[in-house]
Amino acid sequence: MEHFLLQLFIFLAASAIAVPVAKKSGLGSVLGYLIAGIIIGPFCLSLIDNIEEVMHFTEFGVVMMLFIVGLELEPSLLWKMRTPILGLGGVQVVLSSVVIGGSAFIFLPWQQAAAIGLILSLSSTAIVLQTLREKSLMDTSAGKSVFSVLLFQDLAVIPMLAILPLLATVSMHGDSHHQPVLFDISSFPQYMQVIITFAAILFIFFLGKFVSRPLFRTIAATRVREIFVAAALALVVGISLLMTAVGLSPALGTFLAGVVLADSEYRHELESDLEPFKGLLLGIFFISIGASLNFTLIGDKIYLISGLTAGLIISKWLVLLFAGLIFKMVKTERSLFAVALAQGGEFAFVLFQYCKANGVMDDHTAEPLISAVAISMFLTPLIFLVHEKFISKQQESENEKRDSDSIDHRKRKVILAGFGRLGTDIGRFLIAAGIKPVIIDHDPANVDVLRKFGFEVYYGDITRLDLMEAAGASEAELLIITIGDSDKAGNLIELTTKHYPKLKIAATASDRSAAYDLMDLGISTIRRETFGSALALGQDTLKLLGFDPYDAYRMMRIFRKNDEEMMPELYKIHREDEGKYISMYQKHNAGLEELMMLDMNSDMELVDKAWTASNPET
Amino acid sequence: METLNKVLINFAHPARARSKINNALRTAVENLEGVTVNDLYANYPDFLIDVKKEQEQCENHDVIIFQHPFYWYSTPAIMKEWLDLVLEHGWAYGSQGHALEGKLFLQAITAGGDDSTYRSDGFNCFTIAELTSPYRATAKRCRMTWLPPFTVLGIHRGVPEDKIKAHAGDYRRAVMALRDATLDIQKVIRSRYLNSDLNAAIRSS
Numbered sequence A: 001m002e003h004f005l006l007q008l009f010i011f012l013a014a015s016a017i018a019v020p021v022a023k024k025s026g027l028g029s030v031l032g033y034l035i036a037g038i039i040i041g042p043f044c045l046s047l048i049d050n051i052e053e054v055m056h057f058t059e060f061g062v063v064m065m066l067f068i069v070g071l072e073l074e075p076s077l078l079w080k081m082r083t084p085i086l087g088l089g090g091v092q093v094v095l096s097s098v099v100i101g102g103s104a105f106i107f108l109p110w111q112q113a114a115a116i117g118l119i120l121s122l123s124s125t126a127i128v129l130q131t132l133r134e135k136s137l138m139d140t141s142a143g144k145s146v147f148s149v150l151l152f153q154d155l156a157v158i159p160m161l162a163i164l165p166l167l168a169t170v171s172m173h174g175d176s177h178h179q180p181v182l183f184d185i186s187s188f189p190q191y192m193q194v195i196i197t198f199a200a201i202l203f204i205f206f207l208g209k210f211v212s213r214p215l216f217r218t219i220a221a222t223r224v225r226e227i228f229v230a231a232a233l234a235l236v237v238g239i240s241l242l243m244t245a246v247g248l249s250p251a252l253g254t255f256l257a258g259v260v261l262a263d264s265e266y267r268h269e270l271e272s273d274l275e276p277f278k279g280l281l282l283g284i285f286f287i288s289i290g291a292s293l294n295f296t297l298i299g300d301k302i303y304l305i306s307g308l309t310a311g312l313i314i315s316k317w318l319v320l321l322f323a324g325l326i327f328k329m330v331k332t333e334r335s336l337f338a339v340a341l342a343q344g345g346e347f348a349f350v351l352f353q354y355c356k357a358n359g360v361m362d363d364h365t366a367e368p369l370i371s372a373v374a375i376s377m378f379l380t381p382l383i384f385l386v387h388e389k390f391i392s393k394q395q396e397s398e399n400e401k402r403d404s405d406s407i408d409h410r411k412r413k414v415i416l417a418g419f420g421r422l423g424t425d426i427g428r429f430l431i432a433a434g435i436k437p438v439i440i441d442h443d444p445a446n447v448d449v450l451r452k453f454g455f456e457v458y459y460g461d462i463t464r465l466d467l468m469e470a471a472g473a474s475e476a477e478l479l480i481i482t483i484g485d486s487d488k489a490g491n492l493i494e495l496t497t498k499h500y501p502k503l504k505i506a507a508t509a510s511d512r513s514a515a516y517d518l519m520d521l522g523i524s525t526i527r528r529e530t531f532g533s534a535l536a537l538g539q540d541t542l543k544l545l546g547f548d549p550y551d552a553y554r555m556m557r558i559f560r561k562n563d564e565e566m567m568p569e570l571y572k573i574h575r576e577d578e579g580k581y582i583s584m585y586q587k588h589n590a591g592l593e594e595l596m597m598l599d600m601n602s603d604m605e606l607v608d609k610a611w612t613a614s615n616p617e618t
Numbered sequence B: 001m002e003t004l005n006k007v008l009i010n011f012a013h014p015a016r017a018r019s020k021i022n023n024a025l026r027t028a029v030e031n032l033e034g035v036t037v038n039d040l041y042a043n044y045p046d047f048l049i050d051v052k053k054e055q056e057q058c059e060n061h062d063v064i065i066f067q068h069p070f071y072w073y074s075t076p077a078i079m080k081e082w083l084d085l086v087l088e089h090g091w092a093y094g095s096q097g098h099a100l101e102g103k104l105f106l107q108a109i110t111a112g113g114d115d116s117t118y119r120s121d122g123f124n125c126f127t128i129a130e131l132t133s134p135y136r137a138t139a140k141r142c143r144m145t146w147l148p149p150f151t152v153l154g155i156h157r158g159v160p161e162d163k164i165k166a167h168a169g170d171y172r173r174a175v176m177a178l179r180d181a182t183l184d185i186q187k188v189i190r191s192r193y194l195n196s197d198l199n200a201a202i203r204s205s
Helices: A002-024 A029-040 A051-058 A060-071 A075-080 A082-105 A110-120 A125-134 A141-167 A190-222 A225-245 A250-263 A267-292 A295-300 A302-326 A331-340 A346-357 A363-404 A421-432 A444-452 A465-470 A486-499 A512-520 A531-544 A549-576 A578-600 A604-609 B020-030 B051-059 B077-086 B133-141 B161-180 B185-190
Strands: A414-417 A438-441 A457-459 A478-481 A504-509 A525-528 B007-011 B035-039 B063-069 B104-110 B150-152
Touching (some): A002 A267, A029 A267, A029 A363, A051 A060, A051 A267, A060 A125, A060 A267, A075 A250, A082 A141, A110 A141, A110 A363, A125 A141, A125 A267, A125 A331, A125 A363, A141 A331, A141 A346, A190 A225, A190 A250, A190 A444, A225 A267, A267 A346, A267 A363, A267 A457, A295 A363, A302 A331, A331 A363, A414 A421, A444 A457, A465 A486, A478 A486, A486 A504, A504 A512, A512 A525, A531 A549, A549 A578, B007 B020, B007 B161, B020 B063, B051 B077, B104 B133, B150 B161
Parallel strands (some): A414 A438, A414 A478, A438 A457, A478 A504, A504 A525, B007 B035, B104 B150
16 A cells, blocks of 8 residues: 555656646646656656556546547537548558558568558557647647547557457467456357447447436535546446447547537536546556656667657658648648657557567567657657747748638637526527527536526536636636626636636626626626616616607617716725715716706707708807 | 508608607608508617518508608618618619519608708708709619609798698698599609699699
8 A cells, every 4th residue: 555655656746746847848748747757767766666557557548538538529520520530540540551561561571560550550649639638729620630530540449459369470478468357258159249349339328318417417416526526437437347348449438428428418517527537647647658668678779769760750740641632631730630640659559568468479579669659659749849839830820811800700619607597598699699608507407407498508616617627718718607696706707817817707797786896806897687677678668658769768878878887987986985975876866867858858949940041050 | 441552651750759840740641541650760769670571561552751850961860771771682673673663752851941041052052852862863773753852841949830730731631642643743743842832733533
C-alpha cells in the first residue's frame, strides 16, 4: 500500500511540476507529461518501476477520452461523417500500411513487413486529440478530418488483432497476456461469437437509450454528487469490460456509448464528472510513455532508431498529404491534417507486444520499432509547435479576411443558465432566431418536462466550474443568466468574470434593487424580469381606455427609454445616499409624467399655421 | 347589399386625436357600406407591417385611397414604409406584378397652407400636382388609374366648424361616388383636384 501511494505521489507530483512549466513555456501539456516521464524514468532519476503495467492500466484514459468525445458527437453528425471516416481513414490506413510495409520488406520477411506496416499505420489518438483540444482545433475542418481518421484506426485495430497471429514466423513462446477475465468467447463456435458480439453492441444501445435516463434521473434527484460520479465511472468501466470480453476494442465500445448518450440531458454532467479521471489517467499514461523510452537501446542504435523515426514520420506525412489531395482539402487544412497524424500510436505498443507473444517477430526486431514509435509520439507536440510557428502563421493572414465576413450565427455559442418561466421564453426566442443555446437547469423534473417539449436542456448546477467548462464556457460568446436566486446568480457572475473574462454576460433581475446588485458586479446588460410585461400591459390598458394605439405605444416607449436612461444615475444615488434616493426617484417619476403629457399635447395649431403665407412667423 | 366598387382607405396620421379635420373626414366615411378604413398607425404602432395581409386587403378592393396630412410635401413616415414593403416586385409591378392593375388610386390630402401658396410664385414654390408626382408615377408603375388628389387646404384650428363639415361632406360624396361608379373619371382626371368641382364630376344616378 505504501509503495503504491509513493508511486502515485511521484506520478502526481511530477505532473504537477512539469505540466505548468511546459504550458508556461508554450509546449502544451502532453509534452510536459512526456518530459516528466523521462525525468522520473529509469534513465534519469529512476523513481518509478513497473512502467509497462502502469501504461497498461492508464490506457484506460484513452477509453474515457473516447467516451467523452462520443458524448460530444451526436449520431446524426457521425452519420454525416461516414465519408471521411471510411474514405479518408481507409485510404490513410491502407496506403500507410503498403508504403511502410513495402519499405520494411527490403530488410525483413514479408510476414513481419506486413505486420509492421499495419501496426505503424496507426496514429496516437491520445496525443493528437489532447493537443487538438488544447489548441481548440477540434471543430475546424482539419480537426474533423483528423478525428475521422483516428476513429477509423480504432476500428481497424479489431481486424488487425485477428490478422496478426496468422503472420507468425517464429515459434510461440509464453502465453498471451490479453486473456479476457470474465469469460472466453473463443470457446464458442464462430457463429455464436458473431451473435454475442452483435448482442453486446445492441446492449450498449439499449442501455444508453432506455436504461440510462431513468437511472441517472433517480441518481440526480438524490443530489449526492459522488454517486453520480460513481455511476458514470461504472458505466464506462462496465462497457469496457463487456467489449474486452467479446473481443472488441473498449475504446470503440465506450465511444459508441458516448454517441448514444450524446443527446441525453445528463451529457454535460457526465462529461464534467469524468473529465478529471480522464485527464489524470491520460496524464499518467503520457508519463509512462516518456518513462518507457529505452535510452540504452537508443544510444546503442542511434542511427537505426533515428532513421526509423524519420522514415516513419516522413512516409506517414507524405501519405497523409496525398490523402488530403485526393479528398480535396484546402491547403491550410491539408498541412495541419498531415502534421497531426504523422506519428505512431499507443496501439503500436500493445500490438508489438501482441506480435511478440504470437511469434510474429522477436524482441530484436520489435524493440527499435517501439522506441521509434515512442520518439515519434514525443516529437508530435514539438512538430505541432513548429507548424504553428512557421506554417499556419503565414496561412492565417490569407484566411483572416474570408473568415470575418462569413460568421455563421448558428455556430455562435450561447449558454443559457436557468430555464424557468423566463428562461423558457428566451430560449424559444433564440431558437426561433436560429441560435441554439446550451441550456442548463438544476431541477431534474423541470429538465425532464422541457425535454419532452423538444428543448435541448441539460441537467446540472451551472455554478460549478467544471460544468461551466463542459457546457463550453471557454468557447462561448455569451452567458445569459435567468436564475431566480440572486445569491446564486451573483456566485455565477463572480465565477464567470474570474475564469472566463471574455464571456459576455446578460442577466435578468427580479426587481430594481436586484438590478442594482448586478450593477455592483459590473454587469451592464440587465433586464428587470417584470418590467417589460408591466409596460406592455400598461400599453394595453391605455388602448382599452380608448387612447389612440399609436399614442399608447409612444408613451410606453418614452417611459421605457427614460426609465432605462435614469437607471445608472439612480443607481449611483442609491449607493451613496439612501434618503436622497427616494426624493430623486419621485422627482424622476414626476419628470416622466410631464414628458409624456408634452408628447400628447404638442401644439398642432402652430404647426399648421406655419405652413400658411399669412403666418406672422415668416 | 353588394356595392359596385369596394373602397379601401389607408389612413395615416400619427397624432389623430389632435387633427380635427382628418378626424372629421374619417368619421364621414367610416361607416359607409363597402368602405374599409385601415388605420396604419393604430394597426402598426411599431411599424411592423403585415405585408401579406395588406396585399390581400388591396386585392379585395377596387379603389385604394391614401388619406393623410401633407407632411413635408409628402406623407407621414408609416405610409412610406407601407409603400416600400407592400408594393412588392412581382406583386405590384414588374412583368409578373398585376395585382393592382386597373384599380383606382387616390390621395386625400390635408395641408396647412392654402391653395395660393402652392404655386411657382407662391410660398411653397410648387403646385400640389408637382409635389404629388412621385405618387402619380407610383400609381402608373403599378398599372393603376391615378386620380388627382382630394385636397383640403388652408386648414388649421382657426377654421370654423361649418367649413370642416362641408369638407367632410364633400369627402363622403366623393367616396360614395367612387364606390358606386358614378364619378366621371374622364372629366375628373383633367381637373386640378378631385374636389375642384364635385357637382360637375358626379353623375346623378
